[in-house]
Amino acid sequence: MKILYLDCFSGISGDMLLGLLIDLGLKESDLTGELRKMNMGGYTVHFSKKRTGAICGSDVTVMLTHEAHGKGHHHGLHRNLSDCCKIIHESSLSEWVKTMSVRVFEEVAQAEAHVHGKSIDDVHFHEVGAVDSIVDIVGTFIGLEKLGIKKIHASPLHDGHGFITCAHGQMPVPVPAVAQMLASGSRAIPYIQDDVATELVTPTGMAIVKTIASKFGAVPMMNIQRIGYGTGKRSTGRINALRGILGEQGQPENSTQDEVVLLEANIDDQTGEILGYAMNHLLCQGALDAYYTPIYMKKNRPAVKLSVLAKPEDEEKITEIIFKETTTLGVRVFHCPRYKMHREFIQLATPYGQIHVKHAIRNNVEKWAPEFDDCAFLAEENQVPLTAVYDAARQSILQLQKNQTADTM
């Protein structure tokens, strides 16, 4: 699975995101071609290479043409949330691009409405802001879709401090819309850079990262494939760019090393029936394994330790289930690098019928194990002891190994 890590050491904005996606390989013509699926004119998109400090990145600038500035423009000079959503919905863009873009617009509008004490419908994006935001937001999702990026994590969001001046006068940094988005159910980690006296995180950048990042923190485990830089517009006195690290997560089929997550909770106040249900539910929902260990907890209470092994990408989903289905108030997380044997199933004939055999191999070690369920089924069907089927299965495995040795001589 392709994963993008957004390294927001100089904040994040809509145009930095577009620049980054271009730097990571998005074709300019793919971006502009898709944007034309919206019935919205009055702008051009300019692409260039730009230097910030010693780094060369990609710059994307949305320029308004006379049409959008003109008084006779049929949309008038202001657009509100529903005008922007209408343009997106009436386009022939993919359903995913439309849904995600609208989500980001709602996020910005909610924050603006809260800050300015208005209703959502009364929040107006002036013409420049609306066109610019639509291109930045929709363009970001077009880019993510074209590059096949399915998962996004982000670093802490570095912002500056002090004040900026915009159309509405002075704004404290973090600007109020960004502060509001941080305060309303965001898992983003803000970080104030006291050596930068301007805005680094814009409302559009904040709304996009809040919507797309499933985690904020360190760079996740991945095979890094490409690194890109999208440059920012402000002079910050430092390198002003958004860095993206694009990688692949998950191991190739025949890999013998990967990572699993071990989730643990101690439980002393739940019935056996409910614990049994919880374990079954966890396994049905994709846990690799789930098991209980008897323990003694404080106040001499006999209790159980629930341990669940899961794929890293299932960490949040499985944690949610543990909280929903058990009484625990906390879940411990361990990231465990794991060696594993490459496994495959093969079918073998026995005098009692066909069985599956698990064949595991790693370096010079090989293991063969008849599948219990198949053996039990054949024992029932043939009215013979289970051990007889196992013995027959082992004979078939021995025969197969002999044939393979003969083939290689």
Ligand SMILES: O=C([S-])c1cc(C(=O)S)c[n+]([C@@H]2O[C@H](COP(=O)(O)O)[C@@H](O)[C@H]2O)c1
């Ligand atoms: O126009 C308005 S109301 C406005 C509000 C705010 C608030 O935080 S509230 C901030 N800004 C600033 O305008 C520019 C453009 O932002 P984009 O996200 O559209 O790139 C930026 O400096 C904002 O902080 C405007």
Ligand code: NI
């Ligand atoms: Ni505002």
